[in-house]
Amino acid sequence: MSRRGISMKANKGFTLIELxxxxxxxxxxxxxxxSVLLPQSDHAANTLQRVRATELAQSVLNEIWGKGFDDNTPINGVPACGSPAGVACGSNIGPDSGESRNDFDxxxxxxxxxxxxxxxxxxxxxxxxxxxxxxxxxVSYIDANxxxxxVVVTTPAGEPIAFNAVRSNY
Structure with missing residues (x-):
């Protein structure tokens, strides 16, 4: 209704309690x-670090895997060192004296x-x-063959991740 010709409209707004x-x-x-999103961002960063660690370890292992079992192993691997038809395997672990990084064989x-x-x-x-x-x-011997x-890779967060492979004398 109206009071003196002016219509009254309901006030629209929020009360103090509603605010x-x-x-x-x-x-x-x-x-x-x-509390849900912040830990997820930390988790995403750790996942990326793990992926890079895996990439690093895999590249090193791929390179190692392409090399011979021993200094005395022929280029094609036959006959294997230590076999009746082959020469004795070396007992030396580590780079040969005077061998540079590009000479690892x-x-x-x-x-x-x-x-x-x-x-x-x-x-x-x-x-x-x-x-x-x-x-x-x-690198260590498990047995003669x-x-x-x-390969242990430690991420920037300090998490060590181990990768292992066994190379056989064949």
Missing amino acids: IVGMIVFSIAVVLLS DVDDYDGLNQDSLMLNSTVTYASNYPNYQFLVS HKLIA
Whole structure:
């Protein structure tokens, strides 16, 4: 109705109580979202670091896998060293004396390879291409015909990830 010819319209707006309840609901939603989303972003970063660590280890293992079992193994691997038709296998683990990174020709030469080593056919170290990553290759005999190749890559977050392969004398 109208009072003195002026129509009265209902006031539209929020009461103080409605505003306070709205702010409380909004703040609870923000807290819940931030507690769910922030850990997810950390998880995504860790996943990317793990992928890079796997990439690094796989590239090193692929290179090692293409080398001979031993210094005394012929180029095509036949006859295998230590076999009745072959020569004796060497017992030396690690690079041969005077052997540079580009001269690694058998699996055990890679023992001790790390992030400060030069990449194959390069003057660049692994550390320059994989900053803040650390890795170490160790090679050991399991028995006379098998060597264990262990590559441990440590991500920038400090998470060590181990990759192992067994190379057989065939």
